[in-house]
Amino acid sequence: MLPLVVRGCKHNLERAKVKVDTYYSVRGSMPEIFQSRDPLGQEILEASKHMIITPLPNLTPEGYRVTVHTFTNAPVADFEPASLYKLIFMKADIRMVEESLIAGDVFVFDVGQLSLTHIAKLATPLIKSALHCAQEAYPQRLKEIHMINAPTYVDKVVNVYKMFMKEKIRNRFHIHTSYKTLYPFIPQSILPSNFGGGGKSVETLEGEWKKKLESYADWFTKQESIVTNEKRRLSKSTSTQNTDNIFGCEGAFRKLAID
Numbered sequence: 072m073l074p075l076v077v078r079g080c081k082h083n084l085e086r087a088k089v090k091v092d093t094y095y096s097v098r099g100s101m102p103e104i105f106q107s108r109d110p111l112g113q114e115i116l117e118a119s120k121h122m123i124i125t126p127l128p129n130l131t132p133e134g135y136r137v138t139v140h141t142f143t144n145a146p147v148a149d150f151e152p153a154s155l156y157k158l159i160f161m162k163a164d165i166r167m168v169e170e171s172l173i174a175g176d177v178f179v180f181d182v183g184q185l186s187l188t189h190i191a192k193l194a195t196p197l198i199k200s201a202l203h204c205a206q207e208a209y210p211q212r213l214k215e216i217h218m219i220n221a222p223t224y225v226d227k228v229v230n231v232y233k234m235f236m237k238e239k240i241r242n243r244f245h246i247h248t249s250y251k252t253l254y255p256f257i258p259q260s261i262l263p264s265n266f267g268g269g270g271k272s273v274e275t276l277e278g279e280w281k282k283k284l285e286s287y288a289d290w291f292t293k294q295e296s297i298v299t300n301e302k303r304r305l306s307k308s309t310s311t312q313n314t315d316n317i318f319g320c321e322g323a324f325r326k327l328a329i330d
Contacts, residue, residue, distance in 0.1 A: 078172050079210025087210075092299065094208040099298035101200055103153045108161055108291040110284040115161070118154040120145040124162055125276040129261040134174030135214055136166075137257055139266075141181040141273055147188045156201045162280065163209055164294070165287055175212040177257065181250075182228070183220030190228045202235045213240055215256060219247040219266075 073091075080086040098105040109115060123141040130136055140159075205211070218225055225246060233241045247253055250266040262268025263276065270276075 072167050074172060075167060075170060076210040079212055090208065090210060095297065096299045096301070097200075097204050097208050098294075099301070101204070103197070104157050104160060104201065104204065106295055108157060108295070110161070110288050110291065114151075114154045115158055115284075117149060118151070118158040119277075119281070121150050122155055122158070123273055123277045124159060125263070125273055125280060126162070126166060127261055127263070127270060127276070129270065130173060131177065131257060131261065133214075135177045136170070136173050136175075137177045137179060137261065139179045139181065139263060139273060139276075142184040142189065144184050147186055147192075150189060150192055152193050152195065152197055156197065159201075160204065161284065161287075161291065163205075163211075164291075165283060167209070168290075175214040177215045177217070178213065179217045179219060179253070179257070181220055182218050182222065182225055185222065185225065185228065187224060187227075190224075190231065193228065194231050198231060199235050202232065206237060206240070213243065215243050215245060216240075217245045217247060217253055217256065219250045219253060221246050221248055 073087075076090055076094075077084065077087045080090060107114070121143055123143065124138065125141075126136055126138045218229065229244055229246070233244070245256065250262075253262065253266065259267065260269040263270050263273045265273045
């Protein structure tokens, strides 16, 4: 883990120490995301029905890891964002254990099945918590975010997330109405066959990751007790500020309008 954190912090050791502190602090302060992480439990199995999350096995020429997130046509009435975030960070933790040093991350979201009901459910304060974790607790260096098969109202979900993102990340969104316009950014050869690529299908990759997730069941159980003891903290840090500051992201829900 430590080499990944140091690399993700551009070899700034002070930043790396803060990130490690934040990583273990959020585990204790956000139980809805970091507790009861059972890969075989109903919560995770249900979340897996709503989004397929597949890190691709091959890197881009720049050394970036591409992760494809695919919304499915599962009944949106059963969609629970907290369970989805839990699943996303479970896979992120496995990557922390197994990942070799990479130059950065590229996220691809297939939003062809995204509905306004999904967006309404996602537009809760939990977004702020989840994005704080992603930006401050994990060592990823997010290079690009692509949204493909985008419906006309996709700008609404983009605006929801942009409110709580750092400015440099906001400018890295790319919207596509078809997967074909993804090729100038990501080599077609490494993309899943679902996107006209030369790689395995999203479903095949998901099956492989399902087995991997299950193999980490005991690891997830042990990790639940590895959190910071805030009672022993000598001074306030970015990990222990009040909830108005801890998330360090701009934006408020009073600015959000969903038609």
